[in-house]
Amino acid sequence: MWSLPLPDNENSREIITTALTYINGDAKYQLTEAEYETLSSIYERYEDLHGKVHDDLLANTLSNETKQAIHDGYSEIQEKKRLTDYRSTLLLSAERCPCCSISAADELDHHLPRSIYKSLALYSSNLVPMCHKCNNKKRTAAGTEPSNSFLHIYYDQVPSEDRFFIASVELVDGKLKVSFEIENIESLDDDLYEMMTFQSRRVNLNDRLLKEINIFLAPFYVSMEPLYEISSDPEMIKNLLLAAERQFNSKMGVNDWRSSLLYALAHNHEFCDGGFKNALGVVEDG
Template sequence: MWSLNLPDNENKLGIIRKALTYQDGTSKYALSEVEYEAIESIYDRYEELNGRVHEDLLAPNLSEDTKSAIHDGYGEVQEGRRLENYRSELLLSAERCPCCSIGPADELDHHLPRSIYKSLALYSSNLVPMCHKCNNKKRTAAGTEPSNSFLHIYYDKVPSEYRFFFANVQIVDNKLRISFELENIEQLDDNLYEMMKFQSTRVNLNRRLLKEINIFMTSFYVLMEPLYSKTSDPEKIKTLLLDGERQYNQKMGMNDWRSSLLYALANNFDYCNGGFKDIVGIEEAN
């Protein structure tokens, strides 16, 4: 969740060439070497800007016909088309959606919208793996300020060695009340914090995570109940949950929602002291 490694851009111009030719090699739309050089310059500028909104990325030196051809060439990235393997390679870079860390990343989002930044339609650094729900929520969001922008998954590196994503848990009337929140810790850049807040709100992260908790915790319930029935020791339950947290820290990072949830539950005495057995539902904390 939050960050992915930058994809390999070695064949960045070859992708355009393939998108703009038919299977038999004939041209759909021919680009001149000058145009390819202009596109490469735009890509380089994208790298310099870390994918931020800028008028330079609107490709003023390319004709509207050329930009439209590149825009339409993205159709070859879809399943069953000539660049299907390109799509697959990008999707395989993410085990789960980096926005929510719930579902598989099975769609590609244009970080800067294809409808506006047409020349970037095929550039891998602008193609971000996401799940359908997050992609649908993001749509054409390309704000100019941190408070209305998504993280750029490839460029915005959040600290992995400090916890900034916390789960708050309470037991009220045999219901587990849970909310997740970001904390603007000292080690977290203010701009990153604002982007993560906007992103989390835009994709309805809190509400969506509540639906996942029952499913996720089932395997822990199966282990906790016989352990507590045998020992009546809350420290045993805490240790079990913290062991799970460490495993998810190693696999997904300490700011993954599963790690944050297990950490919070392990440090809730009422939950570990048998309270987990009487939970009849989960609801969002106010």
């Protein structure tokens, strides 16, 4: 969740050539050597800018016809087209959608929109794995300021050791109430905080996570219930939850929602002291 390693761009020219060539080898659109060099320079500039909005990335020295051909060449990245392996490689870099960490990343989003930055339509550093729901929300919100922008998951590196994604839990009339929020901790850059806050709100992250909690916690109930019946010791339940949290920390990071939830539940004495037995039937928004 939040970040992914930068993809390999060594075959970027081959990707462009394939996208602009029919399966029989005929050219859909022929680029000159100078145009390939221009694209290479634009890609390098993209790296320098870490994918931030800039006029240099509009490729104004390329003809409109060339930019449109590259824009249209993205169709070859769709499923069962000539660049489907390229698509699969990018999608497989994310075990889950980096925006929500709920669903599989099954679509590619253009971080800088393809409609404006046509020359970047095929560039892997501009192709971000997302789930359909998050991609749909991102598509209608391409801002230029931290307060209205999504993270660039390849460049915007968030703290990995300090927990900033916080789950708050309480039992109210025996029901579990949960809410998630991003805390502006000292090690978190202010711009990143604004972007993550906007992104989380835009994809309805809190509401979507609430629908996942009962499903996620069901296997833990199966373990907690007999353990508590034998011991009646809340520390045993707390230790079980913390052991699971450490596993998720190792696999998904401390700021994955599952890690944050398990940590919060482990430190809620009422939940651990038998409260879980009635609490896991219904989870309500905090």
